[in-house]
Amino acid sequence: MTAHRQLHLAVAFPGSGPAGVGPAGWAGAHPGSRLAFASFERLAHTAERGLFDFLLLDEEPPLPEHRGRLHELDPVGGPEPVAVLNALAEVTTGLGLAATVDAAVGEPYDLARRLATLDHLSAGRAGWRVADPADARPGADFRAADHLDPYGRAAELVSVARRLWGARSPGGAARPFAHRGRYFDIEGEFGLPRSPQGQPVVIQAGESERARELAAASADVLLVRHAPLETARSRHADVGRRLAAHGRTPGELKVMPQITVVLGDTAAEAQERAAGIRRQRITPQYALYALERIWGTDLSGYDPDGPFPDTAPSPGPPDPPEAGGSPSRDDRRLALAARWRTLAREKGLSVRETVIEASGRQSFVGTPDTVAADLHRYADEGAADGFVLLPQLPADGPEEFVDRVVPLLQERGAFRTAYRGGTLRSHLGLPQPAQDR
Template sequence: MTVRARNSHKEIHLAAHFPGVNSTTVWADPRSRSQIAFSSFEHLARTAERGLFDFFFLAEGLRLREHKGRIHDLDVVGRPESLTLLNALAAVTERIGLAATVNATFNEPYELARRLATLDHLSGGRAAWNVVTSSDAFTGENFRRGGYLDRADRYTRAAEFVAVARELWDSWTPDGLSRPFAHRDQHFDIAGEFTVPRSPQGHPVVIQAGDSGEGREFAARAADVIFTRHGTLEDGRAFYADVKARLAKYGRSADDLKIMPGVTVVLGDTAAEAQERAAEIRRQQVSPQNAILAVEQIWGTDLSSYDPDGPFPDFDPEPDPSLTQGRTRRGDSVATAEKWRALSRQKGLSIRQTVIEASGRQSFIGTPEAVAAELETFVRQDAADGFVLVPHLTPGGLDEFVDRVVPLLQERGAFRTEYRGATLRSHLGLTEPGGKG
């Protein structure tokens, strides 16, 4: 399939990610507020809607992470259940989409399809489901099925799960007729009648987050949006071309799947001021304690006796999966350790300084004008269709972007000046799926 040629008139899509519990959030900032209070979610969602964003996005945490047998400090505030929160937010917002991350491994199609269809009705067609999977037995201990699902099976179950949910949503016709459903396959054997009539946008929007070959293929087959972590122009263009090229085999066009990397933005009145602000944010994100914790996760051993302002261990990692529980592990620990030590030697950096430089999260740093131009370049050059902004502050982390960058994007003709429809599908430029016969 040929990916659409570069287009200077492509409109940028924007979404807001509630920072939640992770190493992006700066807890020590006096402007940081509760991760549980409804007012925090309401503020961020309303700010995103004021900025005409496509959707507001919540992550999911099904178990508190542990490190060395203790609850991970970043998880002590917990994380509320997404769909409950979004139903409440539907009452205090009007147009912005409401996206919940819900695990396809530890839920059942009938129940989840019903909850999502309910949100879609209550919000007037603004619901979205970010499909995630898990092969983590540690998380699975919270559920009856436990860690039964082999890693190789998680995407086959997820694909079947999404297909069943869509069968349920399509069991009601657009004119209000209900028909029995029946699905019998590898993972699900269910039959009956769905209780919720067809929702305002036909199906809630399906989002997928994943970078593996299986994840890309799943997105090409079943998703409307893919949430990625590719932050550079070169990596973004390669990912974009690869995923868009997979769509044709499923009878889909390039416009049927929106690619939206998660990004952070740091603004300043000058480029130098923005860089200094970004550096200070990284110092706050990577405290001395968090620097040692990051290295422990790579080395697989207790390094609490090491000085975060000192050198790295001189021995190679021996990965211990039980040291940190509930955290997704990426890459080869030995290769990462050598990369970090080489960076430390080359630049004369301490453990903490190296972790700050190696795990930097700011994607766009500069004046509002420079950031607006760079965002537009990414979309115009087919490195993304838009962006999911992940602020470092709760709940006011989007205020400056909405006030200073969005108007510039609008002046450039790169972003909407008003919502042109009522549903999330209309915001994203996605067609409504047709009902069955």
């Protein structure tokens, strides 16, 4: 019998991540649905029933902003993720619990203490998602000169947090701690002993050169966008090469694309459902917001159901190319604007129809059999170590995936049939932190 690579699966609370529900999908939702503990508990219990590795709760700004103007997209806000996960630790037994905590504004001791507390309350199931510093949106009070190198700050913050988590002997005795760096200057003793998994799992998100390098140096999981099989395989190999440069092996970093899934009894039904979800998610208000972020100018006077603008995009501020010869962010934005304009012209689409057509595509659409086969192929061909499901609507969740796709993955030998070990590190097959070996 052929041995297959085992997939890792996780789920984000609706709204988390770049392809999640977002402000558009939550338009019109009852405010309590995203604040009520029952919403989180139901999702956690479903994910645990499906033997998922972890649940991810994101930290999101309450209102989307572009060039200093807030966009009213009927967002309902969300609670602080670590506080919610502390409560979920009491009603779950196996599911990993991960939260986004912004490295652009956090302080090492406070952050390390909050996450270590969650790790203890959950008996070793905590994870910390470090957002891609290039995408961080700290408030104006934090836009200071020492944040001009967000990757440098994030790298130092992760390093200091790891050292704090390891600042006690295996027997529990406190060790004096001191750090003098560019961004942080602290000393003292860390007040908590080590957790059953040694320290929380560090989850890095991002696609850029520096995000991949930061993950290769210090992360346990790398979250990336979904990509075609060949592109994903090349990316996975690139991350593996970076690990070797830091004295690490490929098994020490799991690469997990963030995906959306739409199922149907037939391929046609799945495609019809997918189209309906795209129209629900891309509201008229959100279509204008998305276009403004590409066009770089105020388009509030445009009719979202009217013709695509014939004006040229506004150039952004100077933005030098990234390391490795990658085009600058402004160059990518202008190229995207050209593609959207061509798409609108060729198909005669309105503003909203263009945004739906260009940016609303789901990752995997099909019957449970075809989706299970596609996910399995990504793992078997070295394109991904697992996936993070991003529900697209407030009422959407992983129930259908758990009931219809997980059993097929288990039949293929591509997914666990029971949790082995009680910590998030054991779920992910990660080694113990170096200081605990």
